[in-house]
Amino acid sequence: MVPPFSFQVQEPAEGGKPWVVLIHGLGMSHRSWSDPFKESLLGGALSFDYVLTDLQAPTDLCHFPAAGRFGCSPPLRFSNPRPLSFWESLKREGCGIAGWSQEKPLGTIDHAVGELQSLLKEIPQRNKIVLLGHSRGGLVARKYLQDRRPGWDRISGVILLGTPNHGSRLAKLGPFLARSFSFFGVKERRHYQSPQNGANGGKTFQIRNLAAYGREGGTAELVPGSAFLSSLAAGEAEEQKNNIPYCNIVGTRTDFIRIYLRFSPSGRGRPVISLFDGLERIIPPLFLPLEIRQGRGDGQVSAKSARLSWTEKTHLLPINHAQFLVSAEVQTIVRNFLKAI
Numbered sequence: 001m002v003p004p005f006s007f008q009v010q011e012p013a014e015g016g017k018p019w020v021v022l023i024h025g026l027g028m029s030h031r032s033w034s035d036p037f038k039e040s041l042l043g044g045a046l047s048f049d050y051v052l053t054d055l056q057a058p059t060d061l062c063h064f065p066a067a068g069r070f071g072c073s074p075p076l077r078f079s080n081p082r083p084l085s086f087w088e089s090l091k092r093e094g095c096g097i098a099g100w101s102q103e104k105p106l107g108t109i110d111h112a113v114g115e116l117q118s119l120l121k122e123i124p125q126r127n128k129i130v131l132l133g134h135s136r137g138g139l140v141a142r143k144y145l146q147d148r149r150p151g152w153d154r155i156s157g158v159i160l161l162g163t164p165n166h167g168s169r170l171a172k173l174g175p176f177l178a179r180s181f182s183f184f185g186v187k188e189r190r191h192y193q194s195p196q197n198g199a200n201g202g203k204t205f206q207i208r209n210l211a212a213y214g215r216e217g218g219t220a221e222l223v224p225g226s227a228f229l230s231s232l233a234a235g236e237a238e239e240q241k242n243n244i245p246y247c248n249i250v251g252t253r254t255d256f257i258r259i260y261l262r263f264s265p266s267g268r269g270r271p272v273i274s275l276f277d278g279l280e281r282i283i284p285p286l287f288l289p290l291e292i293r294q295g296r297g298d299g300q301v302s303a304k305s306a307r308l309s310w311t312e313k314t315h316l317l318p319i320n321h322a323q324f325l326v327s328a329e330v331q332t333i334v335r336n337f338l339k340a341i
Contacts, residue, residue, distance in 0.1 A: 009100070098119060160247070245313075
C-alpha cells in the first residue's frame with residue numbers, strides 16, 4: 001500500500017545496489033531531488049531561480065526592466081548542459097530511490113519521522129537502505145534513528161547535506177515573518193515577476209508571501225537551544241551506538257545571486273554585490289551570523305552547526321545551501337560513500 005503522502009515515488013534498485021531514501025528540507029518538496037530548478041525555499045516564498053544561479057561571471061545576464069544597466073546572475077536551469085538532479089544521478093548509478101513530499105513541510109520533525117517510517121515499509125526487505133537528508137531532512141533521519149523506530153536496523157548509512165545539527169540562527173526569523181505578514185493582512189499567495197518571460201527571452205522570477213513560514217512549529221525547532229535540538233544532542237550517545245556510518249557534507253559559500261553593472265549593452269557585467277557575502281562589505285563580520293559569513297556557512301547553516309564530532313567523514317565544500325542539490329562534487333562523494341558501505 002502506498003503511504004498517504006502528497007507525493008511518493010520509487011525507482012527499483014538494480015543488481016544489489018542500495019536504496020536511497022531522499023528526505024527534503026523545511027518548506028520544500030520532492031522536487032528538490034527530482035527537479036530542483038522548479039523548487040522553492042521558505043515554504044514556497046522564494047523561487048530557486050534566485051538561489052541556483054550561475055556565479056561564474058556570465059555574459060547572458062538577467063536584466064532588471066527598471067534599471068537597464070543592472071542585471072543578475074542567470075538561473076542555472078538555463079545552463080547548457082544543465083546540472084544533474086540527485087534523482088537522475090542516483091538513477092544512473094542503478095540505485096533504488098524513494099522520496100516523498102512531506103504532508104506538513106513546515107511542520108514538526110516528529111511528524112516527518114512518522115512518514116519516513118511508513119515509507120520504509122515499502123522498500124523490499126532484502127535491500128540495504130541509506131537515508132539521504134538535505135538541510136532539516138538530515139535531522140528527520142537522525143531523529144528516526146535515535147528513536148529506533150521499527151525498521152531502523154535496516155539502515156546501512158546516513159548522508160547529511162547542509163544539516164543544521166545544532167540549529168540555525170536564521171530560524172529565528174520565521175515567527176517574525178509570520179507576524180509581520182499577518183499584521184499587514186497577507187493571507188493568500190501573492191506573485192511578483194521581474195523580468196517577464198516573453199518574446200525577448202527574459203526570465204521569470206517569482207516571490208510568494210512568507211506568512212505561513214513560522215506557524216506550524218518546524219521553524220521553532222531549528223532555533224539553537226530549542227527543546228528539539230537539546231533532546232537531539234542528549235541522544236547522540238545512543239545514536240552512535242547504532243554503529244551506522246555517516247557521511248556529513250558541509251557548505252562554506254554564502255553567495256546565491258550576484259548583481260552586475262554593465263557599461264554597454266554588449267559588454268560583460270562587473271559584479272557589484274551578491275547575497276549574502278556582499279553584506280560583509282557594509283556590515284562588520286562581528287555583527288553577522290556565521291550562517292551568512294563567507295567561509296563560515298552556506299547561507300542558511302553555519303559550518304560549525306553542521307559538524308558532528310563523531311561522524312566518520314566530514315567534507316567541507318565551497319557551495320551554498322541550494323547547490324547541495326545539483327553539485328557534481330557532492331554527487332561524487334555520495335556515490336563513493338554508497339559504494340563503500
